Amino acid sequence: MKFDNKFSITPEMSEKLKTYVYDIIGCCQDVHRELGPGLNEYLYQDALKVAFEEKQVPFEKEYYFQVSYHGILLAHKHYIDFLCKGNIVLECKAIETLGPEQRQQLWNYMRLTNSQIGILYNFAPFRDQCEKYFYDIQTKTIMAF
Numbered sequence: 001m002k003f004d005n006k007f008s009i010t011p012e013m014s015e016k017l018k019t020y021v022y023d024i025i026g027c028c029q030d031v032h033r034e035l036g037p038g039l040n041e042y043l044y045q046d047a048l049k050v051a052f053e054e055k056q057v058p059f060e061k062e063y064y065f066q067v068s069y070h071g072i073l074l075a076h077k078h079y080i081d082f083l084c085k086g087n088i089v090l091e092c093k094a095i096e097t098l099g100p101e102q103r104q105q106l107w108n109y110m111r112l113t114n115s116q117i118g119i120l121y122n123f124a125p126f127r128d129q130c131e132k133y134f135y136d137i138q139t140k141t142i143m144a145f
Helices: 011-035 041-055 100-113
Strands: 059-069 072-084 088-093 117-122 129-136 141-144
Touching: 011 041, 011 088, 011 117, 011 129, 041 059, 041 072, 041 088, 059 100, 072 100, 088 100, 100 117, 100 129
Parallel strands: 088 117
Antiparallel strands: 059 072, 072 088, 117 129, 129 141
C-alpha cells in the first residue's frame, strides 16, 4: 500500500466522496465547536456517539476486527474508533498535530478491513484538523480527497 499524490481522483468522484462523508464531518465539527480544543480523545468520542445518534448516522463505536495470516485468525484484536455507514473508518485524535504515524494507522485499518474511505479527525488544536482518504483496493493506493 502506498500514498499516491500523483494519481488523482476525478472531480466527480471527489464530489461524491465529499457528499457521502458530509454528515460525519458535520458531526465532528459540531462536537469540536461545542466542546472546544484540548480535551481527552475519549471525551470527543463519547460526544461523537451522541451526535451520530442525534443525526441518525449509522455507526459502530470501537469496531474490532482480527487479522488473518495464512488463513489463521491472529489472537490480537484491533479496534477502530468508529466504523460509519458500514464502510467508513473514522479515527479520532486529540494531539497537537496529525503526523505520519496517525496516517499510517488509518491507512492500515482501511487496508485490513477493505474499507475504501477513511477519515482522520484531530479535535485537540484550536482549529480542528480533518483528512479524508480513498483506498483503491485494486491498486492498493491511498489518495486524499
